[in-house]
Amino acid sequence: MFSAPPFWQNGPAPGSFYDFPNMQPQVQPNDFRQHTQSPVTTSTSLVAVTYDKGIIIAGDLLASYGSLARYRNCPRIVKVNNNIILGSSGDYADFQYVQNFIEQKVISDECLDDGITLKPKSLYCWLTRILYNRRSKMDPLWNNFIVAGIQDGEPFLGTVDKQGTAYSDKIICTGYGAHIATPMLRDALDNKPQLTQAEARAQVERCMEVLYYRDARSFPKYQLGIIDADQGVSIEGPLQVAQNWSVAHSIKGY
Amino acid sequence: MSLVVKPNFPDYQTAPVQRGFNPYADNGGSVVAIAGDDFVIIGADTRLSAGFSIYTREQNKLFPLSSTTVLGCSGCWCDTLTLTRILKSRMQMYQQEHNKTMSTTACAQMLSTMLYYKRFFPYYISNVLVGLDNDGKGVVYSYDPIGHCEKRTHRAGGSAGALLQPLLDNQIGKKNMLNVKEEPVSQQRALSIIKDVFISAAERDIYTGDSILINIITKDGIKEETFQLRKD
Numbered sequence: 001m002f003s004a005p006p007f008w009q010n011g012p013a014p015g016s017f018y019d020f021p022n023m024q025p026q027v028q029p030n031d032f033r034q035h036t037q038s039p040v041t042t043s044t045s046l047v048a049v050t051y052d053k054g055i056i057i058a059g060d061l062l063a064s065y066g067s068l069a070r071y072r073n074c075p076r077i078v079k080v081n082n083n084i085i086l087g088s089s090g091d092y093a094d095f096q097y098v099q100n101f102i103e104q105k106v107i108s109d110e111c112l113d114d115g116i117t118l119k120p121k122s123l124y125c126w127l128t129r130i131l132y133n134r135r136s137k138m139d140p141l142w143n144n145f146i147v148a149g150i151q152d153g154e155p156f157l158g159t160v161d162k163q164g165t166a167y168s169d170k171i172i173c174t175g176y177g178a179h180i181a182t183p184m185l186r187d188a189l190d191n192k193p194q195l196t197q198a199e200a201r202a203q204v205e206r207c208m209e210v211l212y213y214r215d216a217r218s219f220p221k222y223q224l225g226i227i228d229a230d231q232g233v234s235i236e237g238p239l240q241v242a243q244n245w246s247v248a249h250s251i252k253g254y
Numbered sequence: 255m256s257l258v259v260k261p262n263f264p265d266y267q268t269a270p271v272q273r274g275f276n277p278y279a280d281n282g283g284s285v286v287a288i289a290g291d292d293f294v295i296i297g298a299d300t301r302l303s304a305g306f307s308i309y310t311r312e313q314n315k316l317f318p319l320s321s322t323t324v325l326g327c328s329g330c331w332c333d334t335l336t337l338t339r340i341l342k343s344r345m346q347m348y349q350q351e352h353n354k355t356m357s358t359t360a361c362a363q364m365l366s367t368m369l370y371y372k373r374f375f376p377y378y379i380s381n382v383l384v385g386l387d388n389d390g391k392g393v394v395y396s397y398d399p400i401g402h403c404e405k406r407t408h409r410a411g412g413s414a415g416a417l418l419q420p421l422l423d424n425q426i427g428k429k430n431m432l433n434v435k436e437e438p439v440s441q442q443r444a445l446s447i448i449k450d451v452f453i454s455a456a457e458r459d460i461y462t463g464d465s466i467l468i469n470i471i472t473k474d475g476i477k478e479e480t481f482q483l484r485k486d
Binding site for chain 2: 128
C-alpha cells in the first residue's frame with residue numbers, strides 16, 4: 001500500500017493523527033463486561049387478534065434449545081390481573097425474570113388495597129421502558145411481549161420487542177407468526193372488520209394449525225388466552241392443534 | 255472452479271454462534287413539511303415497518319408539543335418513543351416553571367440540545383419540527399440524528415426524504431426553473447403538493463404507504479386530516 005512520508009520529523013503522515021510525545025500508553029480497562037448474550041431457551045410465535053369485545057391470544061407450550069424441543073410444558077401466556085393477559089416469545093428465562101417482576105408489582109398493588117389495579121396501557125408503557133433501558137445498556141431482554149387487556153371497556157392489544165419498539169394494533173403476531181399468521185388474520189379482518197369471539201377463535205386456531213405445519217420450532221400443544229369485556233380473563237389449555245396430514249404426501253419439490 | 259455446492263445447515267453447526275444485537279432498528283416512515291406566511295403543514299405516513307414486515311398500518315408519527323408546534327419523527331421507533339416522551343415532560347416542566355408555553359423557536363433549540371446530548375449513542379431519528387414563530391409565520395426546522403438544526407421553508411425527511419426533497423425544492427423552492435417569480439406558497443397548494451408527493455413516495459419506497467396524517471397549523475390551532483395511500 002502507498003504511504004506518504006510524515007510532514008516533518010516524527011510528525012503525522014498525511015491522513016493520520018499526530019502522536020503526542022511523552023504520552024503514557026493507553027491502558028485498556030480490565031473491568032469491562034461483555035453483554036449481549038444470545039437467547040438460549042426460546043419459545044416461538046404468538047398470535048393475537050382483537051374481536052368486538054375482547055382479545056384472543058395463542059402460543060404453544062414449547063421452549064426450545066435451538067432446534068431441540070427441550071421443554072414441552074412451558075406456559076407463556078399468563079394472567080396478570082383481571083384486566084391484563086401477558087404473552088411472551090423469545091428467551092424463556094428473560095420472560096420468567098420479567099414475570100416475577102410483574103407479579104411483585106401486582107402484589108404491591110393489592111397490598112395498597114385502594115381498589116386501583118394495574119391497567120393494560122400502564123403495563124405496556126412500563127415494559128417499553130424496561131426493555132428500552134436494557135437495550136440502551138446493550139444487555140437486552142431477548143423477548144417480544146404482547147399485552148392484551150381491557151381498558152375503559154375497550155380492548156387494548158400492544159407489543160414491545162427487545163429494542164423497546166412498541167406499537168398497538170388489532171392484530172399482533174410475533175416470530176414466525178409475523179410472516180405467516182399476520183397476513184391470514186389481516187385478510188380475515190379485511191373481509192369482516194368486527195369479528196365475534198367465536199370467529200376470532202376459529203381464525204386463531206387456524207393460524208396455530210398452519211404455524212404447526214410450517215414452523216419447525218412449533219409444537220401441537222398450545223394455550224389460548226381470552227380476555228373479554230364481559231367474561232373477564234380465561235386461559236385455556238393445554239389444547240391440541242387439529243392436525244391433518246392427509247395431503248402431506250402430495251407436497252413435492254422441497 | 256468446483257461445481258459442488260457446499261451444504262449449509264446452520265442448525266447442525268457445533269461451533270458456538272455469537273448472536274449480534276443491534277440496538278437500532280430502521281422502522282421507516284417519511285415526514286414532509288411545508289411552511290407558508292401564516293401557516294405550516296406537516297404530513298407523515300402511518301406505516302410502521304421493519305425489513306419486509308409491516309408492523310402496523312396506522313401509526314401516528316406526528317407529536318403535538320404545544321398548540322403551535324408539532325414534531326414529526328421517522329427512523330428508529332424505539333428512540334422516537336423515548337425522545338418524544340422526554341420532550342413532552344420537558345414541555346410540561348417549562349410550562350410549570352415559567353407559567354407560559356414554550357415558543358416554537360425555543361422548542362427547536364431544545365430539541366437540538368437534547369439530540370446532541372446523546373452525541374455518542376444517538377437517537378436514530380430524522381426529526382422535522384414545525385410551528386408558528388413569535389410573529390405567526392410558519393417555520394420548519396429539520397435535524398440530523400445528532401442535533402444539527404436547520405431552518406427552512408420545506409423539508410422531506412425519513413425513508414423517502416432523498417426521493418422527495420428535490421421535488422419540493424423544485425415545486426416550492428422554484429429551483430432549476432426559468433422565468434419563475436418568487437411568491438409565497440398558498441395553503442391549498444402546499445396541501446395538494448404534500449398529498450401528491452406522498453403518492454409518489456408510496457410508489458417507489460416500500461417503507462412509505464398505507465395512509466398519511468396531516469397537521470395544518472394556523473393561528474386558529476391545529477387541524478388534522480388523513481389521506482389514504484396504497485396499502486401494498
